[in-house]
Amino acid sequence: MHLLDYGILLLFAVVFYCVGGLSPAVIISRKIGGFDVRQVGSGNAGSTNILRSMGWRFAILNLVLDAFKGALPVLAARLLLPAGQVQTLAVIIGALAVVLGHNFSVYMKFKGGKGVAASLGAMVAISPAVAAIALGVAIVVIVVTRYVSLGSLLGTLTAVLLCAFTPLTLPASLGFVAPAFLLMCYTHRENILRLCKGQERRLQPGGRTAKEQK
Numbered sequence: 001m002h003l004l005d006y007g008i009l010l011l012f013a014v015v016f017y018c019v020g021g022l023s024p025a026v027i028i029s030r031k032i033g034g035f036d037v038r039q040v041g042s043g044n045a046g047s048t049n050i051l052r053s054m055g056w057r058f059a060i061l062n063l064v065l066d067a068f069k070g071a072l073p074v075l076a077a078r079l080l081l082p083a084g085q086v087q088t089l090a091v092i093i094g095a096l097a098v099v100l101g102h103n104f105s106v107y108m109k110f111k112g113g114k115g116v117a118a119s120l121g122a123m124v125a126i127s128p129a130v131a132a133i134a135l136g137v138a139i140v141v142i143v144v145t146r147y148v149s150l151g152s153l154l155g156t157l158t159a160v161l162l163c164a165f166t167p168l169t170l171p172a173s174l175g176f177v178a179p180a181f182l183l184m185c186y187t188h189r190e191n192i193l194r195l196c197k198g199q200e201r202r203l204q205p206g207g208r209t210a211k212e213q214k
Contacts, residue, residue: 005086012094016073020101023112024065025050028058038111045105046113048148048203063117070098070121074172091172095122099180103187114187116152119180123159127173134159146202149191156181 025045029037033054041049047066051059073094081087098118105112123131138155142148160181163174185192194200 001086008081008086009089009093012073012077012090013097016094016097017101018106019069019072020098020118021105021107021112022069023102023105023108024062024069025113026108028062029054032058038108042201044113045108045111047117051203066102066113066117067121067124069102070095070118070123071125073098074122074125088170088172088175091126092175095119095126095172095176096179096183098122099183103183114152115180115184116156119156119177119184122180123173123177126176127163127170130159130162130173130177133162142203147195147200148203149188149200150195153181153184153188153192156184 023045025037025047028050029035035053037049037053038045041052043049047059047063050062074091077087077090077094081090099115099122101112102118103112103115104110120131120135123134134155137158138151140151141154142151145151156177159177160174163177191200
Protein backbone atom coordinates (compact mmCIF):
# COMPACT_ATOMS: atom_id res chain seq x y z
CA MET A 1 0.00 0.00 0.00
CA HIS A 2 1.01 3.62 -0.53
CA LEU A 3 1.17 6.46 1.98
CA LEU A 4 -2.14 7.81 0.65
CA ASP A 5 -3.80 4.46 1.40
CA TYR A 6 -2.70 4.65 5.03
CA GLY A 7 -4.07 8.19 5.18
CA ILE A 8 -7.43 6.98 3.86
CA LEU A 9 -7.60 4.24 6.46
CA LEU A 10 -6.72 6.68 9.24
CA LEU A 11 -9.41 9.06 7.99
CA PHE A 12 -11.98 6.26 8.05
CA ALA A 13 -10.97 5.37 11.60
CA VAL A 14 -11.21 8.93 12.93
CA VAL A 15 -14.34 10.05 11.06
CA PHE A 16 -16.38 6.97 11.81
CA TYR A 17 -15.27 6.81 15.44
CA CYS A 18 -16.72 10.31 15.76
CA VAL A 19 -19.88 9.27 13.89
CA GLY A 20 -20.24 6.23 16.13
CA GLY A 21 -20.15 8.41 19.23
CA LEU A 22 -23.40 10.14 18.24
CA SER A 23 -26.10 8.44 20.32
CA PRO A 24 -29.65 8.24 18.95
CA ALA A 25 -30.76 6.82 22.32
CA VAL A 26 -29.68 9.93 24.18
CA ILE A 27 -31.19 12.24 21.55
CA ILE A 28 -34.51 10.35 21.46
CA SER A 29 -34.84 10.19 25.23
CA ARG A 30 -33.96 13.85 25.72
CA LYS A 31 -35.88 15.39 22.82
CA ILE A 32 -38.96 13.16 22.92
CA GLY A 33 -39.07 11.61 26.38
CA GLY A 34 -37.79 14.59 28.33
CA PHE A 35 -35.22 12.53 30.25
CA ASP A 36 -31.76 11.05 29.78
CA VAL A 37 -31.87 7.31 29.08
CA ARG A 38 -28.54 6.97 30.88
CA GLN A 39 -30.26 7.96 34.11
CA VAL A 40 -32.90 5.21 34.07
CA GLY A 41 -33.06 1.41 33.95
CA SER A 42 -29.71 -0.17 33.20
CA GLY A 43 -28.14 3.21 32.43
CA ASN A 44 -27.15 1.93 29.00
CA ALA A 45 -27.58 4.21 25.96
CA GLY A 46 -29.05 1.51 23.75
CA SER A 47 -32.24 0.10 22.25
CA THR A 48 -33.03 -2.28 25.13
CA ASN A 49 -33.03 0.54 27.67
CA ILE A 50 -35.11 2.69 25.31
CA LEU A 51 -37.52 -0.24 25.03
CA ARG A 52 -37.85 -0.51 28.79
CA SER A 53 -38.26 3.22 29.33
CA MET A 54 -40.13 4.39 26.20
CA GLY A 55 -41.66 1.34 24.52
CA TRP A 56 -41.34 -0.60 21.27
CA ARG A 57 -41.89 2.26 18.83
CA PHE A 58 -38.93 4.30 20.01
CA ALA A 59 -36.79 1.21 20.59
CA ILE A 60 -37.24 0.22 16.94
CA LEU A 61 -36.46 3.77 15.84
CA ASN A 62 -33.29 3.74 17.91
CA LEU A 63 -32.27 0.31 16.60
CA VAL A 64 -32.72 1.42 12.98
CA LEU A 65 -30.68 4.59 13.54
CA ASP A 66 -27.87 2.70 15.30
CA ALA A 67 -27.86 0.04 12.57
CA PHE A 68 -27.72 2.71 9.86
CA LYS A 69 -24.79 4.27 11.70
CA GLY A 70 -23.00 0.92 11.58
CA ALA A 71 -23.67 0.51 7.87
CA LEU A 72 -22.34 3.97 6.93
CA PRO A 73 -18.59 3.16 6.73
CA VAL A 74 -19.28 0.06 4.64
CA LEU A 75 -21.40 2.03 2.20
CA ALA A 76 -18.85 4.87 2.12
CA ALA A 77 -15.95 2.53 1.41
CA ARG A 78 -17.78 0.82 -1.44
CA LEU A 79 -18.94 4.12 -2.89
CA LEU A 80 -15.66 6.02 -2.63
CA LEU A 81 -12.95 3.39 -3.01
CA PRO A 82 -12.19 0.87 -5.76
CA ALA A 83 -12.52 -2.82 -4.96
CA GLY A 84 -9.36 -4.25 -3.47
CA GLN A 85 -7.28 -4.40 -0.32
CA VAL A 86 -7.74 -0.78 0.71
CA GLN A 87 -11.52 -0.97 0.34
CA THR A 88 -11.65 -4.17 2.39
CA LEU A 89 -9.50 -2.66 5.15
CA ALA A 90 -11.55 0.54 5.09
CA VAL A 91 -14.73 -1.50 5.58
CA ILE A 92 -13.25 -3.37 8.56
CA ILE A 93 -11.58 -0.36 10.17
CA GLY A 94 -14.51 1.98 9.58
CA ALA A 95 -17.10 -0.49 10.90
CA LEU A 96 -15.06 -1.28 14.01
CA ALA A 97 -14.47 2.44 14.56
CA VAL A 98 -18.23 3.07 14.56
CA VAL A 99 -18.79 0.33 17.13
CA LEU A 100 -15.94 1.62 19.30
CA GLY A 101 -17.31 5.14 19.03
CA HIS A 102 -20.76 3.90 19.97
CA ASN A 103 -19.46 1.99 23.00
CA PHE A 104 -16.91 4.56 24.13
CA SER A 105 -18.26 7.87 22.92
CA VAL A 106 -15.96 10.87 22.98
CA TYR A 107 -19.08 12.98 23.54
CA MET A 108 -20.15 11.04 26.66
CA LYS A 109 -16.89 10.71 28.62
CA PHE A 110 -16.05 7.50 26.73
CA LYS A 111 -19.22 5.72 27.79
CA GLY A 112 -22.06 4.60 25.54
CA GLY A 113 -24.02 1.57 24.40
CA LYS A 114 -23.05 -2.06 23.89
CA GLY A 115 -22.66 -2.04 20.12
CA VAL A 116 -25.26 -4.66 19.17
CA ALA A 117 -27.33 -2.63 16.70
CA ALA A 118 -24.30 -0.86 15.23
CA SER A 119 -22.60 -4.22 14.68
CA LEU A 120 -25.77 -5.60 13.11
CA GLY A 121 -25.98 -2.67 10.71
CA ALA A 122 -22.38 -3.11 9.65
CA MET A 123 -22.90 -6.84 9.14
CA VAL A 124 -26.05 -6.25 7.07
CA ALA A 125 -24.04 -4.00 4.77
CA ILE A 126 -21.09 -6.41 4.60
CA SER A 127 -22.97 -9.70 4.28
CA PRO A 128 -26.80 -9.59 4.36
CA ALA A 129 -27.13 -13.40 4.36
CA VAL A 130 -24.99 -13.82 7.47
CA ALA A 131 -26.72 -10.91 9.19
CA ALA A 132 -30.17 -12.39 8.47
CA ILE A 133 -29.25 -15.80 9.90
CA ALA A 134 -27.57 -14.29 12.96
CA LEU A 135 -30.54 -12.00 13.58
CA GLY A 136 -32.88 -14.96 13.29
CA VAL A 137 -30.90 -16.87 15.91
CA ALA A 138 -30.88 -13.82 18.20
CA ILE A 139 -34.65 -13.34 17.89
CA VAL A 140 -35.38 -17.01 18.62
CA VAL A 141 -33.13 -16.97 21.70
CA ILE A 142 -34.70 -13.74 22.98
CA VAL A 143 -38.26 -15.00 22.42
CA VAL A 144 -37.56 -18.35 24.11
CA THR A 145 -35.43 -17.12 27.03
CA ARG A 146 -36.41 -13.43 27.22
CA TYR A 147 -32.72 -12.62 27.71
CA VAL A 148 -31.76 -9.85 25.27
CA SER A 149 -28.09 -10.10 26.20
CA LEU A 150 -27.97 -13.86 25.55
CA GLY A 151 -29.70 -13.45 22.21
CA SER A 152 -27.30 -10.70 21.18
CA LEU A 153 -24.23 -12.73 22.09
CA LEU A 154 -25.38 -15.99 20.52
CA GLY A 155 -26.53 -14.20 17.39
CA THR A 156 -23.14 -12.57 17.00
CA LEU A 157 -21.35 -15.84 17.74
CA THR A 158 -23.44 -17.41 14.98
CA ALA A 159 -22.18 -14.72 12.60
CA VAL A 160 -18.59 -15.46 13.58
CA LEU A 161 -19.03 -19.19 12.90
CA LEU A 162 -20.75 -18.56 9.58
CA CYS A 163 -17.99 -16.20 8.48
CA ALA A 164 -15.30 -18.66 9.54
CA PHE A 165 -16.73 -21.89 8.16
CA THR A 166 -19.09 -21.14 5.28
CA PRO A 167 -18.71 -19.59 1.81
CA LEU A 168 -21.44 -17.03 2.52
CA THR A 169 -19.10 -14.15 3.25
CA LEU A 170 -16.74 -11.59 1.80
CA PRO A 171 -13.13 -11.09 2.97
CA ALA A 172 -14.19 -8.24 5.24
CA SER A 173 -16.79 -10.32 7.08
CA LEU A 174 -14.65 -12.27 9.54
CA GLY A 175 -12.22 -9.37 9.88
CA PHE A 176 -15.07 -7.30 11.29
CA VAL A 177 -17.34 -9.72 13.09
CA ALA A 178 -14.65 -11.61 15.09
CA PRO A 179 -13.28 -8.52 16.90
CA ALA A 180 -16.82 -7.13 17.14
CA PHE A 181 -17.87 -10.27 19.00
CA LEU A 182 -14.95 -9.98 21.42
CA LEU A 183 -15.83 -6.34 22.00
CA MET A 184 -19.45 -7.33 22.58
CA CYS A 185 -18.36 -9.91 25.16
CA TYR A 186 -16.48 -7.13 26.95
CA THR A 187 -19.40 -4.69 26.94
CA HIS A 188 -21.71 -7.49 28.10
CA ARG A 189 -19.34 -8.76 30.79
CA GLU A 190 -21.73 -7.85 33.62
CA ASN A 191 -24.63 -9.45 31.76
CA ILE A 192 -22.59 -12.63 31.27
CA LEU A 193 -21.80 -12.72 34.99
CA ARG A 194 -25.50 -12.28 35.86
CA LEU A 195 -26.45 -14.99 33.37
CA CYS A 196 -24.01 -17.38 35.03
CA LYS A 197 -25.51 -16.55 38.43
CA GLY A 198 -29.11 -16.74 37.17
CA GLN A 199 -29.63 -13.06 38.00
CA GLU A 200 -29.98 -11.52 34.53
CA ARG A 201 -33.15 -9.50 33.97
CA ARG A 202 -35.68 -11.06 31.60
CA LEU A 203 -37.53 -8.92 29.10
CA GLN A 204 -41.26 -8.97 29.77
CA PRO A 205 -44.14 -8.05 27.43
CA GLY A 206 -44.29 -4.31 27.04
CA GLY A 207 -40.54 -4.01 27.39
CA ARG A 208 -40.35 -4.08 31.17
CA THR A 209 -38.17 -6.38 33.22
CA ALA A 210 -39.48 -8.93 35.67
CA LYS A 211 -37.85 -6.96 38.49
CA GLU A 212 -39.53 -3.74 37.37
CA GLN A 213 -42.97 -5.38 37.26
CA LYS A 214 -42.84 -6.49 40.89
